[in-house]
Amino acid sequence: MAKLIDGKAYAEGLRARIAAAVASLKKDHGLTPGLAVVLVGEDPASKVYVANKAKQTVEVGMNSWEHKLPADTSEADLLALVTKLNNDPAVHGILVQMPVPKHIDSAKVLNTINPDKDVDGFHVVNVGRLSTGQDALVACTPTGCVMLAKSVLGKLDGVNAVVIGRSNIVGKPVAQLLLAENCTVTIAHSKSKDLPSIVRNADLVIAAVGRPEMVKGDWIKPGACVIDVGINRIERDGKGKLVGDCDFASCEKVAGSITPVPGGVGPMTIACLLYNTVRAACAIKGVKTPEM
Secondary structure, eight states: OOEEOOHHHHHHHHHHHHHHHHHHHHHHHOOOOEEEEEEESOOHHHHHHHHHHHHHHHHTTOEEEEEEEOTTOOHHHHHHHHHHHHTOTTOOEEEEOSOOOTTSOHHHHHTTSOGGGBTTOOSHHHHHHHHTTOOOOOOHHHHHHHHHHHHHHOOOTTOEEEEEOOOTTTHHHHHHHHHHTTOEEEEEOTTOSSHHHHHTTOSEEEEOSOOTTOBOGGGSOTTOEEEEOOOEEEEETTEEEEEOSBOHHHHHTTOSEEOOSSSSSHHHHHHHHHHHHHHHHHHHHTOOOOOO
């Protein structure tokens, strides 16, 4: 049976290292990293997520600001708030929670954020920096995926990695991160021919396609590391259940290591947001980033 990759435990350790880094920045440089989160509307899942971000930000010793705007907020007013946060020296990280209401252009909002404060890693400048091998703020979920893979496999030099999914949020950035780790990377997607045979060649599988239990155990190379990014709610036996993009029961019997859903990649996302905020604060202030 595969070793379970405990994302919750890894995220707890990362947050402890972040808290130590924040304490040293306060002591040595008088610098308290600060994260501003903007929520437009009343999406229930977004409200829970934003509350968790604020709680964890404060727990590691950083400053936290929440800006909750009504759903009918105009695009101009939202952009004005983002510009104000760009110009606030106490704010080192800005995150506008997606999705925003349909009357607002999300791309315009994301690209109004100062790239140096774009702790979500979605600004085209950060995407470009990542793809050209420059120092960049990288999307949080892909960053967490690579951290978890390295926690099991160590150095990833020469690892044959298959990424299933090509979204701007996970698939593309995680492929770029894996290239930077010297992996041989294949990006597979809905148009790929004979997807199971592509996946069977992988030492490392990143499943980020958004289809519940699509990846089966007989797709997996024996001993491979499987990072399941999917979080899908399904009905089973009359009850709601969260499952990943991998059929966990069959994949667990073949893989060498695998992330569970929930409790795998999910807990890493906010921890990596805090990690990015510390990195952003240090870059803006011009001080060396502590080890985390």
